[in-house]
Amino acid sequence: GIQVEQSPPDLILQEGANSTLRCNFSDSVNNLQWFHQNPWGQLINLFYIPSGTKQNGRLSATTVATERYSLLYISSSQTTDSGVYFCAVVHSNYQLIWGAGTKLIIKP
Amino acid sequence: EAGVAQSPRYKIIEKRQSVAFWCNPISGHATLYWYQQILGQGPKLLIQFQNNGVVDDSQLPKDRFSAERLKGVDSTLKIQPAKLEDSAVYLCASSPPGIAGARDFGPGTRLTVT
Numbered sequence: 001g002i003q004v005e006q007s008p009p010d011l012i013l014q015e016g017a018n019s020t021l022r023c024n025f026s027d028s029v030n031n032l033q034w035f036h037q038n039p040w041g042q043l044i045n046l047f048y049i050p051s052g053t054k055q056n057g058r059l060s061a062t063t064v065a066t067e068r069y070s071l072l073y074i075s076s077s078q079t080t081d082s083g084v085y086f087c088a089v090v091h092s093n094y095q096l097i098w099g100a101g102t103k104l105i106i107k108p
Numbered sequence: 109e110a111g112v113a114q115s116p117r118y119k120i121i122e123k124r125q126s127v128a129f130w131c132n133p134i135s136g137h138a139t140l141y142w143y144q145q146i147l148g149q150g151p152k153l154l155i156q157f158q159n160n161g162v163v164d165d166s167q168l169p170k171d172r173f174s175a176e177r178l179k180g181v182d183s184t185l186k187i188q189p190a191k192l193e194d195s196a197v198y199l200c201a202s203s204p205p206g207i208a209g210a211r212d213f214g215p216g217t218r219l220t221v222t
Contacts, residue, residue, distance in 0.1 A: 031208040041197055043151070043213035086150055088209065095164065096209040098150030 002027045002091045006099035013077050014107050021072040021102045023087030031090035032063050034072050037101075038083045046072070046085075077106045109134060112214035114200050120220045126188035129217045132181070133202030139163075141210045142175055142185050143199040151199055153210075157183065190221045 003026040013019055023032070034046040047054050047061040049070065054061055058078075063070040074081055084103050088096040113132040121127050133140050138159050143151035154173065156163040160180040168175070172191070177183040187194055198217045201210035 033209065033211065035213075041145075041216050041218070043199065043201075043216075045211050045213070048207065048211065088150075090209040094208050095153055095156070096151075101150060 002029070002089065002097050004087060004089055004097050004099040006085075006087050006102050008102060009100065010103045010105075012105045012107065015077055015079060017077050017106075019074045019077060019104070021074070021085050021087075021104075023070040023072070023089075023099055025068050025070075025087075025089050027068070027091060028065070029089040029091055030094070032070050033088050033096070034061055034070070035086040035088065036081075036083050037086065038080075043086075074104075079106045079108050082106045112200055112202055112212055114198075114214035114217055116217055117215060118218050118220075120222065121190055123192055123221050124189040126186065127190055127219065128184050128186045129198050129200075129219075131183045131185070131200030131214060133183075133200070134204075134212055137202035137204050137212070138180070139203045139205075139207075139210075140177060140183050141201040141203075142183070143201065143210070143213075145197045145199055145216070147196075154185070187219075190219075192221050195219055195221045 005024045036044045049063045051065040058075045060073045084101040086101045087099040140157045142154040145151045154168045155165040155175045157177045175185045200214040203211045
């Protein structure tokens with residue numbers, strides 16, 4: 001089946017820093033989503049981005065489908081950005097296949 | 109737009125007891141999902157409904173887990189009898205037409221089995 005790999009697994013930054021999270025996938029996808037799971041467990045959809053670039057405030061994402069990767073950029077990090085960032089793709093069976101996540105800690 | 113609603117938020121039961129979780133998806137979302145998330149892992153799909161029909165329940169432990177969505181709107185997930193390894197967060201999600209995969213997640217129910 002399709003493999004989804006996220007890097008780095010852990011990231012610790014000072015408030016105000018920028019970061020780039022990566023998601024590699026092993027086959028073509030119908031959909032790719034980025035989620036943020038906050039320390040209270042709530043999963044929030046950040047981007048629905050099977051290809052191209054999208055921006056939402058301090059966050060932006062780019063998916064290069066032909067090269068099978070996606071990047072999530074976080075600029076001017078805030079402590080509320082802490083949590084786990086998941087990449088999830090939809091392949092042939094229309095189910096989400098999840099990466100292992102990147103755990104981000106933003107220190108004040 | 110109201111989000112996906114779930115209740116209860118927390119539940120503690122003893123092993124071999126039964127428990128039920130409730131989910132109300134976002135209005136107009138025909139597709140509803142139940143996920144199980146164990147601490148430190150990504151969510152695992154248990155069952156997917158399209159309206160009131162089951163699309164995928166291949167990973168649902170059917171000897172103890174059951175789910176229904178009788179009127180194509182809200183849904184219940186039941187565990188009977190519970191085991192220690194069922195301790196997890198149970199997430200309900202829904203998606204609007206045209207979106208492949210779960211998109212909008214509820215706050216989850218944190219289940220502890222002692």
